Amino acid sequence: MAGGSLDLPVVDLASPDLKSAVDAVRKACVESGFFYVTNHGIQDGLLEALFAESKKFFELPLEEKMLLQRNSAHRGYTAPYAEKLDASSEFQGDLKESFYIGAVGDVDMPNDPNQWPPKERFPSWKDTMKLYHAAALAAGKRILSLIALSLDLEAEFFQNIGAVDCSSEVIRLLHYPGEVNESDNGNYGASAHSDYGMITLLATDGTPGLQICREKDRHPQLWEDVRHVDG
Template structure:
């Protein structure tokens, strides 16, 4: 049974920014993970996002398929994705909904009469998350001994590809087989912010090249986002900030709905 890990807790409201930047550096060098608190996203809004996510995923499949993903926005059905292509099993046991940048008018939305306030809730959540990520990036710049506005100067915040990804890992029958809600993978962008309903499942592998691989549990923290760096950030830092493989074991997960935003320095007309 993997041991639960402990990561630094980053308080986005803490006045001593250099101390917080040093904690971020520690978390990114050691694990590539940390917790983010006092991030400015209200618990009430997060609860509404959970509720609206559940409302959507509870719809009949034929209704959800009306919003099937295109332009990297919209619905992806159960087992339609498999992040670890080396597995011989069927696709990952999850369904998802992507919401991209609000300004490009490419997002797909449920009808207001079907899911009242769904769109407005998600748009507000997107804006709040992007604000939190913008503040976080200034601290990450400090942690790299750069100026606070470094990422702004290089254009990372000019029409960033900031995606919310709502995920549902459905209830599974008891089985001795490990079933993955999200098989082994790494995130592609700069950073990812995750918030969960508290049901366990997220794991990381710190030594990907070692066999057998050891997967360790990442516990959730009430009121906190779980933050992990992505491929792009690891590359930009020449491997100083470590990127680990992630997976989500699904056999213990019930109505686990994850929300994430990945902020990538990619032009709007490029694929994430």
Template sequence: MGTALKLPIIDLSSPEKLSTSRLIRQACLDHGFFYLTNHGVPEEMMEGVLMESKKLFSLPLDEKMVMARRGSRGYSPLYDEKHESSATSKGDSKEMFTFGSSEGVLGQLYPNEWPLEELLPLWRQTMECYYKTVMDIVGKKLLGLVALALNLEENFFEKVGAFNDQAAVVRLLRYPGELNSSGEETCGASAHSDFGMITLLATDGVAGLQVCRNKDKEPKVWEDVAGIKGTFVVNIGDLMERWTNGLFRSTMHRVVSVGKERYSVAVFVDPDPNCVVECLESCCSETSPPRFPPVRARDYFHERFSQTLASYSGSD
């Protein structure tokens, strides 16, 4: 394991929006990661989601494969995801299950795969309640503070069509946690950055998450990020880095095996698929011109999923 990293702790319940946004700005400049506390999502709800997640992953493989990923949603078995940095040709040692909102146009375009009610009677209800609670209580408020941190209007991301409470996706993750018998480092998730705007991660407290604050430096220095009960670990994604012209960097991270099974739940607050991400005026100048061309979110995700997911069909 690496050295321990002390991340900033942001209190989402603080009534001082401007001072909170300044703390978020500094956290995004220094780390690209921070803890979010007093966020309003009940701890028992977070624990319930982790418990139902364990029930799903404990099903026999053939029952899970009935819900296999079609496009971007559904079940992904071990080694389905592989990043350029993957230590082995097999891919990452993790299982995943991804779902999103069933409502509106996006729910029709990208249908969810759900376990049978007779197998997991409380599963869908638990997951849909968690999705709605996180987006209603945390997603909009946090993006508003990020906008203020960038000297923008609080509702900027809504105005440009980025924030759509039906565009987020939730990914349940299980890492078997086995250690390599040869003594080599084993990754449940190899080094990568997230694709979207912001990620909210809840964990079961098992160690393994590491960040590399300078992804361009060699050799890479990895630092451990501990889980704090009842908090979210928040990190900036690649599209936010593009929006901010590299001011807020999407920090590289990974999950290493520590000899113990690990569960986590990631909520990816992604922009609407039709949103065009282009450099913010407040983040470029004559001496700092835009580094990234404009890109439609749908096209960007399609390209990234095609590169990393063996089962991705490209249909969505």
């Protein structure tokens, strides 16, 4: 069941009013589980570069992308239909394709599980992913501090217990098809799911399609559109 457009709260990560930011995060986490963030420190130019690299890769022929098929460390390319986030779906799999990238070290690591497109064709790929990973991780830590404070814990609680020390943070580039085959009518780019991990930072290029369900146990479920907000 589809609803209207949902107005999510906006949390300013640079707000001098810490109490208001903490209260806003707590309210958002309790009521919807989603919120926008502004002043997150990720520069517009970096986001544009990230989306440009992503677009360039997903435009490659499938056989070339499959050369970087996701490995046992869950790094690399996943083709359309390879994942089905909603096990109850009647379809073979979701329509999306994706590319997983883990932490990127300062030097080439001999046992780096990441897979990289050929440098001669993607000369800026690795540096772009490294910069974005660092910026997104910094923003994520600031959000975790607000969440900790909203739970009446110390701001650095999650960092102090080692919750962000295992380098499990992953960039996941996603591409959703525009037009679909008739046999896929009713299928989704990403079927209904809850994300794993502590938090997800979701950056979009403004293309609509994201929906959330605030009450998963409600029948029928109500899915509401989430509009894109610049910044």
